[in-house]
Amino acid sequence: MESQELRETLSQNLKKYRKIKGWSQFELAEKAEISEQTVNSIEGLRLWPSDKTLAKIANVLEVEMYRLFVPQKLTLQSEAISELKHAVVKTVENLVHDTLSDWENQ
Template sequence: MPTKPEEIRKSLSLNIKKHRKRLKISQEKLAEITGLAAQTINDIEGGRKWVSDRTLSKISNAFDIAPFLLLVSDESTIGKQEGTSPVELLSLLRVNLKKSVSRQIDTEIDEIFKEEILSK
């Protein structure tokens, strides 16, 4: 089970590409389906960009799978690795999503403050 941020990011990248190829759709088509920019899909698949909870949801909905499946290294080993259960995977997902949402909120608040300061 991936536990380091870079491992989770790599799993996300590989899983998005795998599911996109399974559906035989391009990055542009996935972008169209999800309402995201094609460059965003490219950056996520390339491991250059992390996803928000909203983006993860959009992508998993496009693939018709549970969001956490995009974050694990191999779907076939879920619950089979020693000490790894679906509950533990969901717990890890929860922690990572909370961190992601918190960072996103902080960024948005910082932007609001910057705009407020610049407008005075």
């Protein structure tokens, strides 16, 4: 992954996780004890944060730091796989329940 792609991925994920929390840039900055300008500059691709700043951000967003660098496409794929697994488990549970019910009623 190129440097620019990494910056874009960080920016996109920072926005995504911030919006999941329902926070403005100011609220994230306040909770992470960094400046609003820092958050704005990271999201705007103008600043590469220090490891200390990244740790603060990840901590208040309640995500592991590496998740800030996972491309959206991969995140969406893993979420789709997780949803598919859940649907398969639910279907199997329903089939087992129905089969057991049929056996009990015989």
